Amino acid sequence: MTTDVIIVGGGVAGLSTAYQLSKHGVSVTLVERQQLGAGSTGQAAGLLGQVRKTANATRMLVDGLPIVRELEAETGLEIFVETGSVRLATAEARVEDTRNHVRLGAGSELEVSLLGSEETARLLPYMKSDDVILASHTPSDGHILPHELTMSFAQMARRNGVTILQNRPVRDVIIDGNCAKGVRTDEGPLYADRVLLACGPWSYVMAERAGQVLQTVGMEHVYLTSQPDDAYPVHRMSPAVRDYDGRIYSRPEAGGLIVGIYEEDPVIRDMRELNDDFNMSQMRAARDSSAVAYLLESALLRFPFLENVKYTVTQGIMTFTPNGSALSGTIPGIDGLFHTAGFCGHGIVQSPTMGVIMSQLILGEPCAYDLNAVAADRYVGAAGYQDRRDIEPKCVTAYAGHYGPVRR
Ligand SMILES: Cc1cc2nc3c(=O)[nH]c(=O)nc-3n(C[C@H](O)[C@H](O)[C@H](O)COP(=O)(O)OP(=O)(O)OC[C@H]3O[C@@H](n4cnc5c(N)ncnc54)[C@H](O)[C@@H]3O)c2cc1C
Known part of the structure; x- marks a missing residue:
């Protein structure tokens, strides 16, 4: 089976990107190891606090709400309260x-x-x-209802022609030279020149199998x-x-x-x-x-x-992630391989805009946001960020500092 884009992971990050890509007439196959929402997405509380430390981060959240309203209009579900x-x-x-x-x-x-x-x-x-x-x-x-958001992305993506395969764990990425060519599953290979890994907490495992280091815990x-x-x-x-x-x-x-x-x-x-x-x-x-x-x-x-x-x-x-921001984009080394993960407790509310961003990156279109803060390659070669024994304590510090007494 050959498609333009394969997305690994049926949480909000993968589904949002599938939905956005499907609007461009691109053929997309999304592969999920279990059922849609079987990862972090199904457990989330969905709180949305729009004001962030940078105007760019705030805008990513604010711009997500019209997308949610668009889904509500299409599906008739209440998603944002x-x-x-x-x-x-x-x-x-x-x-x-x-x-x-x-x-x-x-x-x-x-x-x-x-x-x-x-x-x-x-x-x-x-x-x-x-x-x-x-x-x-x-x-x-307010809050975004995670189940309703997930099912709305999936419904709209399917309506636009996206193929969603469930109960199909991806074992690894097929790489030819330095190019992604698809993924391997127990039922056989799936081919595409562009592969997005949207595996939530499993993302670093999939990255490792492709010979890359992703700084998520x-x-x-x-x-x-x-x-x-x-x-x-x-x-x-x-x-x-x-x-x-x-x-x-x-x-x-x-x-x-x-x-x-x-x-x-x-x-x-x-x-x-x-x-x-x-x-x-x-x-x-x-x-x-x-x-x-x-x-x-x-x-x-x-x-x-x-x-x-x-x-x-x-x-x-x-x-x-070590600094509390997502890792989304490419890591040098394998052309056509994209990552989006590490949302640090904000993945539900970031997903509508992140789907737009990932679809623009995958299609090679200009992106309207400053992506430096979320670039997947921002730790490439940096000392202290290549080994899990170094990465884990940094991510624990980021989690512990997410809430907590003011430190001056
Ligand atoms: C208890 C809790 C509360 C939260 N509260 C909030 C909140 O209030 N607000 C907010 O915005 N966020 C919240 N979050 C965070 C939010 O849930 C995540 O950031 C978001 O769901 C991440 O989505 P994702 O698609 O990246 O990952 P996931 O939802 O984990 O999706 C990844 C998917 O990839 C699949 N997968 C993994 N490996 C493979 C493979 N090899 N082959 C095929 N499929 C694979 C998994 O089965 C999974 O379905 C919370 C999270 C938790 C756990």
Whole structure:
């Protein structure tokens, strides 16, 4: 079987790129080792906070929303829930960051305002707010529903002619000289001159098989989802919360609350050890694990009502890079081989625009974004970034610093 482009991986990154390529009349085959969404995508919370540290990164997120709205119009599904979001400053050291967040938002023409403790309490009556010194409020933030986004990308890609093969692990990339020529599966080879590896936390494994080093690490991540309880109502349009000092985030979910944590000492997963049957939705965090204990301790401080309601725990594997930005593009050495991975907890919300970017790179078209920050080749030849024993601690530091007390 021969197509123009083969995409390995049926998470949001691969599916978004397939959808964008399909609009250009390119023949695309997407190959997934399990079912669509069987990786990180199926486990995600989907929080969208648009204001980032650079205008370019903010624009990538803002520009994704019209694509989501386009999918909603085509499929009739609700994908984006515009609840707004609130960032808390509960320590003096966080106050200047919060003010800066408002300035960054204004610089990108996003409405972001400052709230005091009482206004914050009015917006979030179920949250402990008496220690909030200041908060920023972005009404146009919210969350993207990962399952609905995944299925919408897949539906639209299929409608445009993309072939999606599931339960088909790719064993390696076929390379002829220094050119990608396709992939090998147990059912036989698939041929294409352009191959995109969009394998989420497995990406470094596939890169290794092609003789390349990709600086990504898979790390366990947990969140809880409380069950709805009439005594403790959580409105479906309640704003998401980011409490950096408590290392937690939250958003409403079906009358309950999702609360997740970026702990200081995440557990690294060796993706080479997982067999073909592994589906991330089967992961179960032990209730007595240190991550769950830490999550509960921090969640109860901010949302004391959780003590009185039932909850479930979701666990998944996130992909981090040494500096907290994705690795997307090409690595010198193999023509026609592309990578997109390492979204550091933002892959759902980055995927709509990243699909556009990857399709432009694959088609050799000019790209409207500054890609230096996400270039897949940015660590090529750099000392300390070629061996997994060096890469892993750097990615742990990036994860631990994602949320946490302000360090000056
Ligand atoms: C618990 C949790 C909470 C999260 N919360 C958020 C959030 O609030 N907001 C946000 O934006 N992001 C969040 N994320 C991150 C987000 O889920 C990821 O960034 C995103 O899903 C990455 O998509 P992906 O397509 O790159 O990877 P994946 O979804 O992992 O997809 C990769 C796919 O490749 C397949 N694959 C791997 N190897 C092969 C092979 N050899 N052959 C064929 N197929 C292969 C896998 O089966 C998988 O389906 C969260 C993640 C977790 C785990």
